[in-house]
Amino acid sequence: MDFSLSDEERAVRDTARSFIRKEVMPLEQEVLRRERAHQPGLSRDELRELQLKAKQFGFWGLSTPEEFGGMNLPAVMQSLIWTEIGRSWVPFRFGGEADNILFYANASQREEFLLPTISGDRISCFAITEPGAGSDAANIKLSARRDGDDWVLNGEKTFITNGHDADFVIVVAVTDREKGVRGGGTTAFLVDRDMGWRSEWIQTMGEGGPASLVFDNVRVPHRNILGEIGQGFELGMKWIGKGRYIIPSHALGIAERGLQMAIEHANNRETFGAKIATYQAIQWMIADSETELEAARWLILRAAWTVDQGMDPRHSSSMAKLYGATMANNVVDRVMQIHGGMGYTRELPIERWYRYVRLLRIFEGTDEMQRLIISRDLLRGYTSIGGHLA
Numbered sequence: 001m002d003f004s005l006s007d008e009e010r011a012v013r014d015t016a017r018s019f020i021r022k023e024v025m026p027l028e029q030e031v032l033r034r035e036r037a038h039q040p041g042l043s044r045d046e047l048r049e050l051q052l053k054a055k056q057f058g059f060w061g062l063s064t065p066e067e068f069g070g071m072n073l074p075a076v077m078q079s080l081i082w083t084e085i086g087r088s089w090v091p092f093r094f095g096g097e098a099d100n101i102l103f104y105a106n107a108s109q110r111e112e113f114l115l116p117t118i119s120g121d122r123i124s125c126f127a128i129t130e131p132g133a134g135s136d137a138a139n140i141k142l143s144a145r146r147d148g149d150d151w152v153l154n155g156e157k158t159f160i161t162n163g164h165d166a167d168f169v170i171v172v173a174v175t176d177r178e179k180g181v182r183g184g185g186t187t188a189f190l191v192d193r194d195m196g197w198r199s200e201w202i203q204t205m206g207e208g209g210p211a212s213l214v215f216d217n218v219r220v221p222h223r224n225i226l227g228e229i230g231q232g233f234e235l236g237m238k239w240i241g242k243g244r245y246i247i248p249s250h251a252l253g254i255a256e257r258g259l260q261m262a263i264e265h266a267n268n269r270e271t272f273g274a275k276i277a278t279y280q281a282i283q284w285m286i287a288d289s290e291t292e293l294e295a296a297r298w299l300i301l302r303a304a305w306t307v308d309q310g311m312d313p314r315h316s317s318s319m320a321k322l323y324g325a326t327m328a329n330n331v332v333d334r335v336m337q338i339h340g341g342m343g344y345t346r347e348l349p350i351e352r353w354y355r356y357v358r359l360l361r362i363f364e365g366t367d368e369m370q371r372l373i374i375s376r377d378l379l380r381g382y383t384s385i386g387g388h389l390a
Contacts (some may be wrong), residue, residue, distance in 0.1 A: 003298075005080075016084040019057050023050060024088045028349070030092050035207050036346055041091045042255075044165065048120055049240070050123025051095030061096030061118060065103070068118055070096055072355060075307035079249040080299055086253020089349050089356075095120050096248050098307065099170060100242045101235045104227040109340075113168060113190050118182070125166035127157035127213055128236045138181040138233065142215060144173035144189065147223050151175075153197075163199045170190045170239075171213070172232040179230070186232030190224045191215075205355045207367040244317035245303040248324020251360055252296060255331040256352055262338040266299055276338070285334040296320075296327040315377045322370035325360035332357050 005013070031041035043051075064070020064076050075080070085092060098117040102124065105114045116122040132372070133139040142155025153173055160169070164283055169191050179185035191197060196218045199211040263286060266277035276282050301318040306313040332353045336343035343350045361367045377383045 003085055009077055009080060012073075013080040014083065015057060016059065016081045017087075019054055019059065019094075019202075020084050020088055024051060024090050024092050029297050032211065032346075032352070041207065044123075047092065048095070050092055051137060054094050056095070059094045063096055063100070064096050064098065064118060068115070070118070075245065075304035078299060079245055079304040081257070082246050082249035083253040084252040087257040089254075089306060089352055097241060099124055099126055101126075101170065101239050104235065105190075109190060109225070109226070122167045123162060123165050125160050125162040125169050125213075126239050127160045127163070127169050127171040127235075128239075129157060129159050131156060131158050140172060140174060140181060140186065142171070142173045143177075144175045144187060144220070146175075146222075147219075150219045151190070151222065151225075153189065153220060157213040157215075159202065159210045160199075160213050161210055163213055164201065166193065169197065169213060171215070172236045175229060175232070178196060178367075181233050184230030186236075187229050188226040188232040188235045189220050190219050190226050191218065195220060205361075206359055207352065207356070210322070214332040241314065241317070242290055243319045244364060245300055245307065245313070247360060247364055248296060248300045248320050248328075249304075251298060251328035251357060252293065252322050254357060255289070255293055255296075255328045258332050258335040258350065258353060259286070259293065262286065262289075262335040265339055268308060277285070282338055285338060288335050289331045292327045292330060296324045299323050314373060315383050318365070318370040318373040321365060322367055322374070325367065328357040 027042075035041050051060075059071070059081075061068065061070025062073050062081060063082050064072065067070050083096070085094075094169075096118055096156065098114055102114050102117065113122070113124070117124050128140060130142065132140060142157060144151045144153050151173075153171070154365060155173070157169075157171060163169075170188055171191055172186050172188050174181070174185055175187040176185040197213055197215045199213055202210050202212055204210070265275075266282050266286065267275060269276045299316075299320045303313055303316040306316045332350065336350045336354055339348065339350060345351070365373075378385065
């Protein structure tokens with residue numbers, strides 16, 4: 001069993017690490033200053049400039065097919081890169097990406113929505129969650145009624161990432177209530193902002209924030225249906241399932257950077273005439289954090305490897321998401337404890353991480369939903385204990 005990275009994987013990871021260190025990390029203090037002043041950490045233009053600079057390094061469209069100018073990297077390599085991105089709290093991501101379900105667009109939709117999104121000229125968001133339908137995604141209520149060559153949308157979506165910045169939304173609506181959500185009663189629509197939907201801020205404990213999207217008799221042309229009529233819930237599940245190894249990959253980078261800060265602090269901070277690194281209480285927190293990091297690393301990489309092998313990744317991805325999110329919360333909590341009062345101040349990024357990683361246990365599938373998936377797979381015989389290793 002070979003756990004080493006290939007030469008190619010190591011080279012791509014190291015190049016990404018170099019870019020983050022040289023181009024992204026120098027912006028950290030300014031980003032913190034802006035966020036403390038309740039301003040965006042990076043403007044849309046600044047993010048765009050960084051992404052184009054990264055493109056010169058070869059990083060453009062990590063998951064985008066080559067026919068659209070992307071890298072189409074294997075999942076393991078994407079996981080490694082997202083870990084490097086996680087090492088900095090600057091809100092950066094490599095460009096050239098589009099929602100995975102946007103590739104279901106037809107020829108005309110590709111010209112209007114997909115290609116401009118990949119190039120960075122347009123920003124999209126995806127909307128399925130509603131006030132009464134979070135983890136229970138099958139309980140959506142937002143309706144779409146056929147009216148000639150148009151569909152009229154009414155309802156609300158909530159906790160939508162990029163909801164304020166998006167130029168258009170991929171929204172899942174009920175088109176046939178009798179069929180039910182899982183029975184082909186929902187459809188996905190591509191809806192430009194200028195068609196009339198509006199976004200409203202949702203204040204959270206983290207930086208920035210998601211949005212509520214309100215649809216009040218919004219008319220959408222029939223040609224703006226994404227995929228097929230009745231395919232909405234299916235596309236929604238494809239969208240939700242895609243990132244479950246990416247999220248803990250990002251968390252891994254946060255935890256690694258935080259733990260390194262804790263080690264450096266422990267080796268420099270003195271109390272009662274000794275470095276705090278000499279105290280067993282500190283040593284145990286560092287040891288527990290490293291052990292959990294290593295366990296999470298291999299759960300995450302195995303989930304990504306499962307994707308690359310063309311196997312069903314749901315079981316392994318749920319375990320990676322569950323354990324990776326919990327690990328990041330535990331490690332950042334210890335990092336704050338080791339820093340003491342300074343860790344609680346806004347002079348350091350630890351409190352920012354503390355607030356951010358708490359979200360990881362909620363969005364894109366709560367801890368409870370991951371446990372439900374994992375236990376259901378075992379109880380219903382979809383997999384056996386350790387069977388995924390056979």
